[in-house]
Amino acid sequence: MLKRLLLSAAVLLPWPVLAGPADWKREWPKTDFSQSLITDWQQIRSGGVPKDGIPALDRPQFLEAGKDRRLKPREPVITLEIEGAAPRAYPLRYLTWHEIVNDEVAGVPVAVTYCPLCNSAVTFDRRTKAGVLSFGVTGKLRYSDMVMYDRETQSWWQQALGTGIVGEMSGQRLASLPSWVESWEEFTARNPDGLVMAQPGYNRSYGRNPYRGYDTSDWPFLYDGAPPPHGLSPLDRVVRVGSRAWPLTRLAREGEIREAGLMLSWRAGQASALDSRTLAGGRDIGSVRVRDQAGLDVPHDVMFAFAFHAFWPDGNWMLK
Structure with a gap:
């Protein structure tokens, strides 16, 4: 059953499940595998897609909540409310297919993340000691949780923890921001003048x-x-x-x-x-x-x- 549903999502491809730094170095030449929190490389497995096979979103477009005609009342959205900006809703109908949104809200660079396999929805501040980072999807899993990477240092990050686990940023932590998953109906009732992320321009079955x-x-x-x-x-x-x-x-x-x-x-x-x-x-x-x-x-x-x-x-x- 699970294999069939993942095949239907195009997330299970003929890709090696178990590998290690010697194999990954070809795909990740700029990642410093000598720095790592991982003691057993077999913890990291391919989820079936290559680097950026699940495309993260950058600088998404938004529309007024009252103008959206796609979302249904009970659909889940990640809500982010930061003082100085209109509340924003990031629908899971989009995050399910993209997993990361790099955005900026009231001057705060944020990464809104969702790992369907762990049902983990966490929003991070993208500011670090190394500067502002932007994130993509490695295509790797650790304990079934998405492994992200930052484009600036090519380090790998554990999504559920917000911790760098491989590369230059190993051991660094991203600050988590308050966000929560609620229904579209709840969001609009509380925030009639809020914003909702517009449908991305990818060929995906959004809503399925x-x-x-x-x-x-x-x-x-x-x-x-x-x-x-x-x-x-x-x-x-x-x-x-x-x-x-x-x-x-x-x-x-x-x-x-x-x-x-x-x-x-x-x-x-x-x-x-x-x-x-x-x-x-x-x-x-x-x-x-x-x-x-x-x-x-x-x-x-x-x-x-x-x-x-x-x-x-x-x-x-x-x-x-």
């Missing part, structure tokens, strides 16, 4: 889900790590804040949780982007917001349990 049935699969694609503990299924969603993870089922049941100096809230109305044939037709998984005690939005991620366990093996599971 190339990962149909993925979030009810038994096991993640090309994941060779351990399953999550506490009886959680690998593709159960969790709300990650730092190194803590709250099961989404618990939050949905309680509606609101106040713990660890945070307030987590859930409301129904958002379609899963990884369920049915279309993103708009996915089952309702609800939307999450995370705020601190002052009511300010906090960077977080609603990701799969296997990915949290892989990247935060000593993390805290907030089960009750």
Whole structure:
């Protein structure tokens, strides 16, 4: 089932699954493989596409939210609200096919990222000690999570962590910015004068889900790590804040949780982007917001349990 749906997405090509720096050097001549956080190169596997086979987007166009005629009410969008700029919505109908958007909002260079295989949606500040970076997709996976690269140093970055893992930028961390995934209806109700990213000029079946049935699969694609503990299924969603993870089922049941100096809230109305044939037709998984005690939005991620366990093996599971 999973192989068939990935084939339909054109993301499974005749490409070597296991390789190492000696093989990659031909494709990545400017990447310094002598600098790395990776101790076992077999952790990095080909996702089936070459460098930039999934094209990141740069300087996207936007239109007024009220003028969009493509998005359906329950479709998921990544919302980014930065003071000094109109709120922006980045629809997953586009991010599913492009995974990274390099943008600038109120003078802040940002990378809006989404890894469908981990359901990880994180927004980063692109400013670093080495200057402002722009990001693309390597075509590689580590623990089924997208490995990004920066075009300036050709270093590789782990999307879920925002950490450089190979090359000159190894060990560097990108700052995460508050953003969240919610339904298009929620975004427009709160931000009638907001902006939405316009459809990119690529030949893609935007709105169709190339990962149909993925979030009810038994096991993640090309994941060779351990399953999550506490009886959680690998593709159960969790709300990650730092190194803590709250099961989404618990939050949905309680509606609101106040713990660890945070307030987590859930409301129904958002379609899963990884369920049915279309993103708009996915089952309702609800939307999450995370705020601190002052009511300010906090960077977080609603990701799969296997990915949290892989990247935060000593993390805290907030089960009750």
